[in-house]
Amino acid sequence: xxxxxxxxxxxxxxxxxxxxxxxxxxxxxxxxxxxxxxxxxxxxxxxxxxxxxxxxxxxxxxxxxxxxxxxxxxxxxxxxxxxxxxxxxxxxxxxxxxxxxxxxxxxxxxxxxxxxxxxxxxxxxxxxxxxxxxxxxxxxxxxxxxxxxxxxxxxxxxxxxxxxxxxxxxxxxxxxxxxxxxxxxxxxxxxxxxxxxxxxxxxxxxxxxxxxxxxxxxxxxxxxxxxxxxxxxxxxxxxxxxxxxxx
Amino acid sequence: xxxxxxxxxxxxxxxxxxxxxxxxxxxxxxxxxxxxxxxxxxxxxxxxxxxxxxxxxxxxxxxxxxxxxxxxxxxxxxxxxxxxxxxxxxxxxxxxxxxxxxxxxxxxxxxxxxxxxxxxxxxxxxxxxxxxxxxxxxxxxxxxxxxxxxxxxxxxxxxxxxxxxxxxxxxxxxxxxxxx
Numbered sequence: 001x002x003x004x005x006x007x008x009x010x011x012x013x014x015x016x017x018x019x020x021x022x023x024x025x026x027x028x029x030x031x032x033x034x035x036x037x038x039x040x041x042x043x044x045x046x047x048x049x050x051x052x053x054x055x056x057x058x059x060x061x062x063x064x065x066x067x068x069x070x071x072x073x074x075x076x077x078x079x080x081x082x083x084x085x086x087x088x089x090x091x092x093x094x095x096x097x098x099x100x101x102x103x104x105x106x107x108x109x110x111x112x113x114x115x116x117x118x119x120x121x122x123x124x125x126x127x128x129x130x131x132x133x134x135x136x137x138x139x140x141x142x143x144x145x146x147x148x149x150x151x152x153x154x155x156x157x158x159x160x161x162x163x164x165x166x167x168x169x170x171x172x173x174x175x176x177x178x179x180x181x182x183x184x185x186x187x188x189x190x191x192x193x194x195x196x197x198x199x200x201x202x203x204x205x206x207x208x209x210x211x212x213x214x215x216x217x218x219x220x221x222x223x224x225x226x227x228x229x230x231x232x233x234x235x236x237x238x239x240x241x242x243x244x245x246x247x
Numbered sequence: 248x249x250x251x252x253x254x255x256x257x258x259x260x261x262x263x264x265x266x267x268x269x270x271x272x273x274x275x276x277x278x279x280x281x282x283x284x285x286x287x288x289x290x291x292x293x294x295x296x297x298x299x300x301x302x303x304x305x306x307x308x309x310x311x312x313x314x315x316x317x318x319x320x321x322x323x324x325x326x327x328x329x330x331x332x333x334x335x336x337x338x339x340x341x342x343x344x345x346x347x348x349x350x351x352x353x354x355x356x357x358x359x360x361x362x363x364x365x366x367x368x369x370x371x372x373x374x375x376x377x378x379x380x381x382x383x384x385x386x387x388x389x390x391x392x393x394x395x396x397x398x399x400x401x402x403x404x405x406x407x408x409x410x411x412x413x414x415x416x417x418x419x420x421x422x423x424x425x426x427x
Contacts (some may be wrong), residue, residue, distance in 0.1 A: 041413060203405050204398060208376035213369050217412055225366040230374040235278035237374055238397045
């Protein structure tokens with residue numbers, strides 16, 4: 001079985017002058033059902049990678065294939081359809097429309113994709129319940145906490161049942177407990193089979209919840225670590241020491 | 248010195264004999280510091296010699312002698328507990344030596360080493376996170392606190408490796424610019 005996401009020798013340069021390319025000769029495969037965190041310092045190419053997979057950007061050279069679609073070769077209208085149907089995107093600052101209620105925000109991508117209203121409404125109800133936000137369905141985003149707004153954004157990203165959920169620093173605007181809650185939610189969704197790719201700078205959250213950490217530096221792959229499931233005890237990992245001979 | 252005061256502190260809670268001191272100490276630390284029983288007995292003898300503990304008169308399990316703290320012992324423990332720890336920072340990992348020597352040898356292997364070290368730290372961060380969650384779930388807030396300390400140290404190590412990698416990159420591009 002092929003990978004759900006494949007980057008084959010991908011370069012993305014924004015400037016043909018002296019500026020360094022955002023991504024250089026990147027080769028990467030992400031399988032269906034994976035939960036990958038992408039890490040790296042600012043300017044390392046993390047967001048460029050996510051935007052390429054989301055069909056928001058095209059490679060300068062090389063191939064980006066997502067769910068069998070080659071992003072770089074698609075027409076604008078095919079790409080717009082691809083974005084609505086195959087990928088869900090979650091942003092750091094939620095990007096909810098303030099003049100729409102929670103339910104209307106969640107339904108919007110379904111309406112843009114011309115889904116049957118009854119099916120979309122049923123899916124929205126399912127997601128509201130799944131993400132624990134049914135009681136705020138009629139409220140406006142400004143009246144929600146950050147953690148609730150991000151849950152709404154995740155529901156909106158999932159309304160069209162995308163093949164991959166992409167998240168760019170989804171915990172970046174949240175306090176640590178709301179951030180951990182959002183990460184647990186993404187982990188649960190992954191447990192239910194959702195492919196998740198997220199960009200984060202938080203190594204603790206990334207390693208706690210993702211199955212794989214892809215590290216970029218200067219637009220190149222630095223390291224690709226598949227985290228092993230651990231059964232270790234504290235003494236296998238930590239040694240507390242001190243001078244033991246008493247005077 | 249810290250073992251001496253840790254033992255004193257455990258005995259200040261209630262009279263204990265040597266083997267109880269060892270098992271309580273190790274359990275408190277989740278097994279992250281193992282002491283041998285000989286060290287415990289030596290420490291108890293010295294604490295008794297210094298007038299900080301005394302035989303409690305009670306015989307414990309297997310007829311072992313239990314100790315209790317004296318007023319001087321409780322004062323000494325309270326004084327130790329109030330003092331901040333100002334021992335030098337310990338960097339014991341071999342990675343520090345490898346980094347220094349790889350830099351001196353300049354054999355081009357440093358980047359790969361740092362990337363592999365990074366992978367080790369990421370896995371450790373995952374493992375410690377799992378243990379912290381488990382300790383919290385099991386009501387071991389004290390152990391969770393110790394693990395959170397370990398997590399912060401690994402995060403610092405990770406930042407340090409990232410800093411070395413970024414510095415190496417800056418050095419490499421400066422070299423390249425100089426050649427161009």
